[in-house]
Amino acid sequence: METNGSTIMNQILQNLKTGATEIADIPCPQVRSGHLLIQTRMSVVSAGTERMLVEFGKANLLEKAKQQPDKVKQVIDKIKTDGLAPTLEAVRTKLDQPLALGYSNVGTVLEVGRGVEGFAVGDRVISNGPHAEIVHVPKHLCAKIPDGVDDEEAAFTVIASIGLQGIRLANPTLGETFVVTGLGLIGLITVQLLRAHGCRVLGADFDPGKLQIAKSLGAEIVDLSKGEDPLAAARTFSKGRGVDGVLITASTKSSEPVHQAAHMCRKRGRIVLVGVTGLELSRADFYEKELSFQVSCSYGPGRYDAEYEEKGQDYPVGFVRWTEQRNFEAILDMLADGKLHLKSLITHRFPIGQAVEAYEVLGQGKSSLGIILHYDQKQNVQALLNRKTVELSLAPAEEARTGEASVGIIGAGNYTNQVLLPALKQTKASLHTIASSGGVNGLHVGRRHGFVQTTTDTGAMLADPAINTIFVTTRHNTHARYVEEAVKAGKHVFVEKPLCLNRNELQDIQNLRLRPKQILMVGFNRRFSPFTVKMKQLLDTVKEPKTLIMTVNAGDIPAEHWTQDPEVGGGRILGEACHFVDTLRFLVGHPITEVTSHTVGRQPGVKIIEDKATITLRFEDGSLGTVHYFANGHKSYPKERIEVFTAGKILELNNFKELRGYGWNGFTKMKLWSQDKGHKQEMKAFVDAVLNGSDSPIPLSEIYEVTEACLDIVEQMREREQQRRQAEYA
Template structure:
């Protein structure tokens, strides 16, 4: 089912020009201007263009049959008819808490309204209606009409307002008192009239309108201590007087219910205990299905049109007319196993010529890796993504020959020399091992591994493979880093380094902080600077001590200071902070060595003090990605030494583990 309101906003935003997009997102414009100040114009333009170029899959209401079940899933079996909030696609992969089994007496068409119905149901639960109360629904679109029916099922008297007479008439058939304000009827006066001047017990707003008049009318038509719940999108310039005098409550409803945007609930399948959270997302889905099954709500009359998938443009090409309520996309019956790889470009490739297969099609792959690889002599044969959409879009944009949803097809491809792993951190170790076992060279974005056990397994396979491992420690390849190393010379005498990362705040619920998925910010990101310090000192770390901010420092790994002791006597302090301001330089390096000082600021400026033949240098903000990939592809094609020695990769990885161990033990930890 096509949710015309939500999907129309996405489609219209996608069609808008840059100026219109900026007007719709003024907060993003401020971020862009700030980034220009700190990072420069070109990196900012590249980042913005990459963000705007990312595809957004449409749709979140679908019905189908289960064709496969993931590990640990016991609630479903192959062949079950289910509803989910996956995108419009022939095949979708959905976590188990976002899927519900359909009762036998509910048709596919009717069941496709489940997810959208849960949006209205969650708004009702927040409003907490009781039998006999009067509720107003503002906006009789798809969500509004379902919400009105659910309120009727709760024993409420329901008044609905909309400017489309056809929708008002349809609402009347459901027992709703439908009203069209364009007929000269004042909504506030009407509600006061039919409630004997008491006012509505609750108002649920499902409309989409930028006007502030809707929230004002909702307040004025409410009784004292009435409840107002917003499901739609409206202007929110609230009059304090309207709310103060009546002691009104106002709440914004979040999508389908408890669990929404909770990584643990949605992605990891960790349910909330029913005794404490009665109505979660999934249980709201099931409640809507039950209401459809019993006839408490009728969704069939809401269907405006049924369109074969191949004619999707009949819906998406004309979404601005506002007349449709619900459109159904129908898929043809197909028992064939879905194709997991599609070819976009055909060319002949010889093994051993720098043929690349990429596993992962996320933001970094789009913004940095593929643009850099396009400037090398690499042949981009295949890219893999879990959903297919992002990989296919990137394949078309950068001339990659194939897009696939099967990592194994990359590993089995005899023409692929180099596998590049750019997925989430918890998958790195296994994909590196699988790539080596498949007789491929492998490049993996940092970190190499999340645990010492993973690292040992990698090394066991590596020593038997005869293939190379590269890790995306690109900072050492930055033009200014190369100049620093050159200025310092090849002497093995000790130096002091102070490296500061103004890393920026990341919300606590991000996967980066999840130790099982992201490994935390020290292992996942500060490892960049451990490697850089190793490169500048020309030595390996032999011991580490780390301390962090706050009363419970062991719980705060994104505001930490790491002290590194090197085998050649060098010391390095890495200050990794997330509590600074965005306007300050994100990265800064200071090196003190033999009466000389180097200061690198944000990969744009380098100052030298006490050097005979060097005083300063500047660069467009370049963190070394292009040089890194140039050298990587050259090494694959020509052979020779890896771009970073394996002992340095292992030492950096172990040093990041030692930093976490030091934080817990409150002592120096040796790097073995």
């Protein structure tokens, strides 16, 4: 779209705090390995999912809390451990993050990422990309559109696959009888798919208009708005035998649809929940008939599996016949064969520039069904691809000068938004550019914190003479690369832990030649906490060895989370426990000479053991430090505790909120109202060093030493685990 001679990269965003829908101008994403970059031709607004998100956003805080009681409990636990103020700020920040709407898209491939086969530039494809001019989608969430299938019908493919996956779980056979409860977009598509399977279908809904569409598609109907009895209708429909199965595609808080489904079914009937309902189940409903009940997960096998979606590892067709991508292809084949007709489901069409009006129609409820958004195909594609940077305010023309800290940040995730930037803004640094891979987070964080611009082109940002300081807050496997590039570009560098994930990366960084007064620092913030500084002052008065114990109630993170992936996050020892190794190194004030580590024994079904470990550190002065890093505790217990024993005295730090001293002259207690892990002091120390041309607040030798120690720890753990496995199979 051209506006006053400039190209605009439109994307629809939803604010979960206010419920406002926005057409935002975002930078064009960069194509990554295993992904496609697609220019959108049209997309479908999901009447169910997207209406639910809009309504949730418009609800007040109390109503939001009622809808998510599990999250409320998490908030209460966080208040107990971290305090009220930081918890409320975290909740507000989380709700303020924009949500990219949309997931059923048609477009043309513009770029093909490394490792992608079967797609070429110019292919017409469907994807689960959002409502945006250009989308960036993993290859397994895309499929090529057969010739003869028009864009409008193809645009429903991803939504239709939700219904198809529910049908696959129900496993219908020729001649069986099925009830579809809820005749929204997915429900009406499900009716057609069941009819294509040779099944008789009974549709139930409150909307007479949707019921008539279902009837035109070959279903018998039950008009709930007229008080018609769905149980009696199902009994008649099934000739008194009970239906073979029920697919629930409705969206309601009530458990009544499940209860009714159980009464409609014959013995050993099947119930599949595709939509959203209450789940207060009656054992008697299911026990007497031996009914099966299953919840369908989105588009099919592979959904939410990072190995499949992000890393592109397909499931063998001989073992998993219908993945989400193969479900997409099945829908497209049915459209090509004329066995599925979706034009009748389109009720509204809008250009992308009128998307806000489309969502107003969506909010009206019954008057809308399939809403199509069209995108202008006459715009300058190359201009869109080149639009990697979006100005947020007037940019300074001159280069960054000595005595200034003009900041560029790579990474716009939760840590950057909630922790780093609030602390950084209290320094004398100026915020110039923030980079993110997809563009949406960079735009939001950039606007929220007052950056000059946001970009998806990190190379251009690193080369920008207006920036002299780079912060790296991306996923851990990219830290070493960005550190190298930023140092070579002559920038000061602050990298959030860890510095790197392996010895080759560490060696490459150690081989870098930093310029005089050029700073490279890792975000070991705990050594800057006023509690830790006070402990250090007290301990420096004692000249004999210390015994330090740090207990970390780390909390469970699923094995599938990226931080647990050795190739991406490095595991939790490298990714987080490095903090605690550095904290003890700082308190002792002497080099680490030896490390040992032990993990808990492996238990059946437990994939990760590295996050349940005890680490022992020996120091040059004879001090002994132990880090108990445990992910198998309860989240209501405080996360971090440090105890130091030396010279007949003890220091006890509880969760960076309270420090107690036993046997110290003139010191017994230090307490703050809220937790302070040192982020503000860390940012000030780093920025002041940049401004004053002084040395790094953390000596580079200590950063390398702590990184070496953590690599040693992880190598010990993994070597022992490998030896254990070899012994098992010997």
